[in-house]
Amino acid sequence: MDESRLTSFQRRHLMDCVKRDLEREKQRLQSILATGKDVVEHKAKQPPPRTEEEEAPEVDRFEELVNEVEERKEFLAEMEALGQGKRYRGIVLTEISQKLREMEMIDKKRSKEMREITTKGFPIGNKSDARD
Structure with missing residues (x-):
């Protein structure tokens, strides 16, 4: 395993x-x-189709990545405790850095979306909407 x-x-x-x-x-x-x-076992009945209310809530990819990074850290700590840290350190650190890069991309995308939402209602530049 x-x-x-x-x-x-x-x-x-x-x-x-x-x-x-x-x-x-x-x-x-x-x-x-x-x-x-x-x-001979009979095939089980197929479950009824799921309705929208029953669907699992969408899992946030950022949270998934945070959990995966934690799992990799725990794995590395276990391997180091068993004296195998040197063998797995490079692989695990590479996996963690890939996950961190993906997290950064998600963060940049979210920040851009938030900026667009918050600046949507504000005029840009020196143009004045006031009429004489």
């Missing part, structure tokens, strides 16, 4: 899938022992 360089979210998701598959296989084998036959 550590060598695959998965994020903690990806690791949890993978482990959940493996556990579910193991549970399904366990139930199948129990059924074979109980009945002597391999029961």
Whole structure:
């Protein structure tokens, strides 16, 4: 797992899938022992289409990046505690710098949008809107 360089979210998701598959296989084998036959599973019904109210709120990319940077820092700290910091330091610091660059781009875009919104109602230059 550590060598695959998965994020903690990806690791949890993978482990959940493996556990579910193991549970399904366990139930199948129990059924074979109980009945002597391999029961073919019927495909599960597809869930009803999601409505707009049920949709998950849009996750802020900036917040995602902050969390990813924190995960990378924690990973590096763990590797250093295990004496493997030298091996992973360059890779992790590169990943962190890429995430920081993306965060800067998002910040610049947001700042530009805020400037446009706040200056929208104000006249620009020396032009006067007053009429004689």
